Amino acid sequence: MECVFGLVGNGFAIVAADTSAVHSILVHKNNEDKIMVLDSHKLIAASGEPGDRVHFTEYAQKNVSLYQFRNGIPLTTAAAANFIRRELATALRKNPYSVNILMAGYGKEAGASLYYIDYIATLHKVDKGAFGYGSYFSLSTMDRHYRSDMSVEEAIELDDKCIREIRSRLVIAPPNFVIKIVDKDGAREHAWRQSVQDVTTASV
């Protein structure tokens, strides 16, 4: 029941992902960060098989870093998205990765952009996107309220609407979410939305 969604606002892109690590009926942890910082101005929010998710996103991140070390310049958001798609497409015909990715990035020429890359290597540049069962609720909510030049505050309000919708309408809805943002100042964590926290001390 993993939920990932994101949207592009005015000079920024924002992605939110649930933070439950689940195996069968057991929740391992409630604060698993599924949004990886790819480089200074790129984020990938990934959902899917946990092993594949971590393996593939780390592989993508290391290759993006390698490019920058080798060539002294970072990849553009579009180039990085196409690279990731190419790797998924190649693996698809041998050992597919079960990972869905929303990639958010900021570049000087292109501005803020969001890329939808699913596990069978579909690539779309989008204004808003979502994966998982939660997408039934978050996409409809975003379709209703999204505008192309939203401010950060308006985008966070919309994100919160989506999270509320997911929490109230999805059976086995994930309780916690992390929200990360990327704009001209870089990629960073923006907020957490937690309704359940891990118990660290035994209650008497």
Next chain:
Amino acid sequence: MSRRYDSRTTIFSPEGRLYQVEYAMEAIGNAGSAIGILSKDGVVLIGEKKVTSKLLQTSTSSEKMYKIDDHVACAVAGIMSDANILINTARVQAQRYTFMYQEPMPVEQLVQSLCDTKQGYTQFGGLRPFGVSFLFAGWDKNHGFQLYMSDPSGNYGGWKAAAVGANNQAAQSILKQDYKDDATREEAVELALKVLSKTMDSTSLTSEKLELAEVFLTPSGSVKYHVHSPDSLTKLLVKHGVTQPAA
């Protein structure tokens, strides 16, 4: 002279030299010269043709200039058959990059990638190095117009003006004196023609013996590689007072 170390391409001589690489550069020193000049609105490449004959199909074959990708071209000096292999390698590398990233390959990365190939032939495999030097001219959004020179050892450098092939040292020293940083493309063409006319061995300069190409941006912003026709070349030679009529 340590002749014992000549035939093994991939080992050093006791003096620390790679003889095969040096001999490759000798071979290039006997080939037709090529000059490249960077200007603020484009790059000019000019080459001296060694094979001149009325029978040659100039419209379909080119001896000195080749297009690697839409945004990169090169001029060649040395053994033509070696050059063809490397040009094909460069073209594949450029397309492979675009296949992966859906963007044109940055010029320096293309040059570096090709030079890595050339370096391989100086270190392993037991094969001789390529007897070709290149002048790469291109444009990308990172560094704008660029000119690179590479040699058989796999070394390369970015240049404002460079010469390869016969009499390249003489050409390079004239370029050092006469090159101006903020020249326009037209001025660069003029300089290229003048330098070549001074360093070429032949007595008269006609459009038959030359190839001239320019890499520049069209008004719509796309990169264009344009090879001058023989007529256009003749007009330029006359305009810059460089042509000497045959006696």
